[in-house]
Amino acid sequence: MKEKILIVEDEFIVANDLKIMLHKAGYQVVGIASSVIQARKLIADKNPDWVLLDIMLKGDLTGIDLAWELREMNVPFLYISANTNQSTLEAVKATQPYGFMVKPFRERDLIVMLDIAKYRFNEENGVLGENQSKPEIEEIEGIVGKSPLLKEVIEKIKIVAPAPTSVLILGESGTGKERVAHALHDLSENKSNPIVVVNCAALPQSLIESELFGHEKGAFTGANALRIGKFEQANNSTIFLDEIGELPLDSQVKLLRVLQEKEIQRLGGNKTIKINVRIVAATNRSLEKEVAEGRFRLDLYYRLNVFPIQLPTLKERAEDIEALAYHFMKKYAASSRKNVNSISQFALEQLKNYNWPGNIRELEHLMERNVLLAKTTEIEKFDLPSTVSNAVPFEVHMGKLKSMEDMEKEHIMNALHLCDGKVSGSGGAAELLKMQPQTLYSKMKKLGIKQGYN
Numbered sequence: 003m004k005e006k007i008l009i010v011e012d013e014f015i016v017a018n019d020l021k022i023m024l025h026k027a028g029y030q031v032v033g034i035a036s037s038v039i040q041a042r043k044l045i046a047d048k049n050p051d052w053v054l055l056d057i058m059l060k061g062d063l064t065g066i067d068l069a070w071e072l073r074e075m076n077v078p079f080l081y082i083s084a085n086t087n088q089s090t091l092e093a094v095k096a097t098q099p100y101g102f103m104v105k106p107f108r109e110r111d112l113i114v115m116l117d118i119a120k121y122r123f124n125e126e127n128g129v130l131g132e133n134q135s136k137p138e139i140e141e142i143e144g145i146v147g148k149s150p151l152l153k154e155v156i157e158k159i160k161i162v163a164p165a166p167t168s169v170l171i172l173g174e175s176g177t178g179k180e181r182v183a184h185a186l187h188d189l190s191e192n193k194s195n196p197i198v199v200v201n202c203a204a205l206p207q208s209l210i211e212s213e214l215f216g217h218e219k220g221a222f223t224g225a226n227a228l229r230i231g232k233f234e235q236a237n238n239s240t241i242f243l244d245e246i247g248e249l250p251l252d253s254q255v256k257l258l259r260v261l262q263e264k265e266i267q268r269l270g271g272n273k274t275i276k277i278n279v280r281i282v283a284a285t286n287r288s289l290e291k292e293v294a295e296g297r298f299r300l301d302l303y304y305r306l307n308v309f310p311i312q313l314p315t316l317k318e319r320a321e322d323i324e325a326l327a328y329h330f331m332k333k334y335a336a337s338s339r340k341n342v343n344s345i346s347q348f349a350l351e352q353l354k355n356y357n358w359p360g361n362i363r364e365l366e367h368l369m370e371r372n373v374l375l376a377k378t379t380e381i382e383k384f385d386l387p388s389t390v391s392n393a394v395p396f397e398v399h400m401g402k403l404k405s406m407e408d409m410e411k412e413h414i415m416n417a418l419h420l421c422d423g424k425v426s427g428s429g430g431a432a433e434l435l436k437m438q439p440q441t442l443y444s445k446m447k448k449l450g451i452k453q454g455y456n
Contacts, residue, residue: 004028004029004030005029005030005051005052005120006029006030006031006032006048006049006050006051006052007024007029007030007031007032007050007051007052007053007054008031008032008033008034008035008041008044008045008048008050008052008053008054009021009024009031009033009034009035009053009054010034010035010036010038010041010053010054010055010056010059010065010068011034011035011036011054011056011059011082012036012037012056012058012059012060013056014036016056016105017034017036018034020054020082020112021034023109023112023113026109027109027113027116029116032044032048032050033048033050036059036060037059037060037061037063038059038061038063038064038065038067038068039061039063041053041068042068042071045072045075045077050077051077051078052077052078052079052080052116052119052120053068053072053077053078053079053080054079054080054082055068055069055072055079055080055081055082055083055099056081056082056083057081057083057090057094058083065081065083066090066093066094066097069081069097069099070097073097073098078100078119078123079099079100080099080100080101080102080103080115080116080119081094081099081101081102081103082102082103082105082107082112083102083103083104083105084104084105090300091290091293091294091300091303095290100119100122100123101115101116101118101119101308102304102307102308103115103304103308104301104304104305106262107262108264110166111167111308114165114166114167115167115308117165118161118162118165118167118308118309121161141156142156142159142185142188142189143185143188144181144184144185145178145181145182145185146322146325146326146329147319147321147322147325147326148321148322148325149314149319149320149321149322151314151318151319152314152319152322155182155311155312155313155314158309158311159182159185159186159189159311160189162186162309162311163185163186163187163188163189163190164189164190164191166191166280167280167308167309168261168280168281168282168283168305168306168308168309169186169281169282169283169308169309169310169311170246170283170284170285170289170306170307170308170309170310170311171183171282171283171284171285171310171311171313172284172285172286172310172311172312172313173284173286173312173313173314173315174286174313174315174361175286175360175361175363175433175434175436176316176360176361176362176363176364176429176434177313177314177315177316177361177362178313178361178362179244179284179286179313180199180242180244180284180428182284182311182313183197183199183240183242183244183282183284184197184242186240186282187239187240187242187280187282190240190280192238192239192240192280195238195239196239197236197239197240197241197242198232198235198236198239198240198241198242199241199242199244200213200214200232200241200242200243200244201244201245201427201428202243202244202245202246202247202248202249203244203245203248203433203438203439204426204427204428207250210249210250210253211253211256211269212225212229212231212269213231213232214231214232214233214253214256214257215231215233215234215256215266215267215268215269216228216229216230216231216233216234216266216268216269217229217231217268217269217270217271218268218269218270218271219270220270221268221269221270221271222269222270225269225270229268231266231268233260233266233277233279234266234275234277236277236279237277237278237279238278238279239279239280240279240280240281240282241279241280241281241282242282242283242284243257243281243282243283243284244283244284244428245284245285245286245433246283246284246285246289246306247285247286247287247289247292247297247298251297251298251299254298254299254302255299257302258299258301258302258305260277260279260281261281261302261305261306262305264276264277264278264279265277281306283306286433286436287436289303289306289307290303315358315361316358316361316362316364316365317357317358320354323350323353323354323365324345324350324353324354326362326365327345327350327353327365327369328345330365330366330369330370331343331345331369331373331381334369334370334373334374335373338373338374340373340374340376341379342373342376342379342380342381343379343380344379344380344381345380345381346380346381346382346383348382348383349381349382349383349384352383352384352386353365353384356386359420359434360420360421360434363429364420367420367421367422367429368384368386372384387416387419387420407449410445410449411449411450411451413435414431414435414442414445414446414449414451415451417431417434417435418431418451420434421434425439425442425443425446426439426442427439
């Protein structure tokens with residue numbers, strides 16, 4: 003039986019195009035409403051399975067008003083709107099839609115989003131059809147652990163990996179965002195082509211567009227040869243944009259065009275180049291906060307946020323710490339050709355009781371160091387840094403309270419210690435402290451911390 007969809011859209015041409023797309027995909031469109039009043043009547047008469055909902059409609063009521071009514075009726079809905087006003091973000095999010103697409107969009111993106119939305123709705127309501135069986139939670143190479151939170155991540159990866167839709171990976175530094183991006187690519191139709199990885203935070207601002215989109219010979223001073231950009235390199239494959247929140251606004255506009263039109267234009271060129279690229283982005287920032295403060299485009303946020311995957315911190319999946327520790331121990335024992343094959347119970351308890359501000363990356367670095375330093379086949383104990391939660395009360399009890407400058411200096415030095423003295427780039431102290439490398443270098447100079455600190 004065909005699923006019934008109601009279109010709530012006040013622009014006739016857009017509504018008619020949607021109707022044609024949905025009919026071709028096998029859906030039954032039960033009506034088109036241009037206002038909330040019309041929609042209420044059609045909902046009562048036709049009992050739709052899904053509602054595609056614009057925000058700005060005819061009359062005094064908006065699509066957001068109708069969304070609240072749909073939630074009360076347990077009728078799932080998706081927003082399809084050209085409205086990218088920042089003030090609508092929180093109102094839209096509060097209604098908990100099953101998706102949001104920014105006009106204009108491609109037919110394939112619409113159908114993929116509907117498929118994902120249907121799966122989510124059916125899973126939440128405990129109803130999975132014959133063709134929507136829950137994917138088996140099997141291990142993915144490089145992703146270690148069996149905690150419930152990790153199983154949820156693996157399930158989401160397996161749901162979305164075969165689809166061409168954009169994915170936004172969210173999580174603190176060191177939680178494994180790049181590993182998840184590789185897993186999405188390895189399970190996709192384009193796995194035979196290499197994934198292209200771009201660290202947006204490491205791109206010099208003056209060269210961002212040249213790096214991403216390429217340039218023609220003579221496009222600017224120093225452009226002595228044709229350069230193929232990262233997006234062209236990723237044609238018929240996946241591009242992973244790490245730290246997407248670091249992109250400046252003018253580059254965000256061009257990235258939005260790539261998402262919308264699936265085409266690029268090299269710097270200094272006058273022709274557009276069609277590309278087929280699956281975009282996976284990641285950030286440790288709150289993009290919603292960045293949008294609210296004017297540093298990230300709302301329309302780009304919606305384009306990327308079709309299918310978000312939130313990664314838990316290592317502390318939140320503490321039951322995986324032992325498995326991860328042994329995984330890294332075996333990895334570095336093999337690479338360093340050392341006979342280290344066990345971890346004492348005392349050392350394991352140390353790991354489980356630690357806060358892990360640097361998450362999995364910090365654990366990996368710790369295991370690498372201790373494998374190299376091990377004098378026997380067993381790691382007996384770990385030299386873990388003190389955390390703020392247990393260090394500050396000690397200072398207070400001793401009648402000493404550090405100045406803010408001393409505390410900041412100690413905090414930066416702890417971060418540098420965790421990152422083996424590395425300041426910038428992936429795995430650096432700036433990433434761990436969630437600040438720009440230039441800012442950290444400035445603070446180090448001010449506080450008298452030598453750049454070569456290790």
